[in-house]
Amino acid sequence: MASFLTTCMHQIIKMDKPKELLGYEKIEKFAPEKLKKLQHHYKEILKLIGEDTDREGLHKTPYRVAKSIQFLTQGYDHDPEQILLSAKFKEDYREMVIVKDIDIFSMCEHHMIPFIGKAHVAYIPNGYITGLSKIARVVEAYSRRLQVQERLTSQIKEAIQNTLNPLGVAVVIEARHLCMAMRGIQKQNSVTTTSDFTGAFERAETRAEFISLISSKLS
Numbered sequence: 001m002a003s004f005l006t007t008c009m010h011q012i013i014k015m016d017k018p019k020e021l022l023g024y025e026k027i028e029k030f031a032p033e034k035l036k037k038l039q040h041h042y043k044e045i046l047k048l049i050g051e052d053t054d055r056e057g058l059h060k061t062p063y064r065v066a067k068s069i070q071f072l073t074q075g076y077d078h079d080p081e082q083i084l085l086s087a088k089f090k091e092d093y094r095e096m097v098i099v100k101d102i103d104i105f106s107m108c109e110h111h112m113i114p115f116i117g118k119a120h121v122a123y124i125p126n127g128y129i130t131g132l133s134k135i136a137r138v139v140e141a142y143s144r145r146l147q148v149q150e151r152l153t154s155q156i157k158e159a160i161q162n163t164l165n166p167l168g169v170a171v172v173i174e175a176r177h178l179c180m181a182m183r184g185i186q187k188q189n190s191v192t193t194t195s196d197f198t199g200a201f202e203r204a205e206t207r208a209e210f211i212s213l214i215s216s217k218l219s
């Protein structure tokens with residue numbers, strides 16, 4: 001049975017979050033001191049690769065790259081477990097909750113080149129649920145860091161397991177690694193799939209149900 005969480009959303013959205021749990025809110029903050037240092041180093045890198053940092057097109061590039069890298073790694077400032085706890089609600093719902101096709105934009109920690117794809121996350125509540133958008137936020141918080149896909153997969157799983165203590169968690173990530181496409185072995189279209197499961201999802205039938213639900217199209 002496909003089980004999408006539709007009940008109680010109204011109530012969930014209206015509930016006040018405790019103040020101390022707001023620390024993860026997405027802020028596009030660029031620490032001035034850090035920005036300056038990054039800018040300096042990126043300018044040096046441009047020179048080292050043989051560029052003329054005085055030419056017009058590159059004039060503001062170190063500044064833009066410095067801002068961009070801070071944006072792309074902002075996950076370090078976010079606490080995924082707090083994100084989940086900020087919207088943890090008692091609910092007697094014990095069917096599979098699935099959030100699929102969550103966009104992933106991450107960077108491989110070996111080459112600092114992007115890997116992009118989709119995450120599919122499911123859990124079976126055991127007395128507590130979380131806001132559906134929070135699952136996507138957790139994926140975001142872990143993917144906006146230097147990562148390897150395997151660790152990203154299990155970190156998402158762990159955060160949900162630790163905070164909601166559900167009957168099971170399942171995470172599948174499918175991603176294209178540009179470090180493979182652009183350099184090295186140049187396998188342009190290969191997709192890497194990783195998965196991690198706990199509890200009820202260790203049973204073959206439950207896992208099969210999840211896999212079939214994330215593979216099916218809604219319309």
Ligand SMILES: [Zn+2]
Nearest residue numbers: 108110111179
């Ligand atoms: Zn890589």
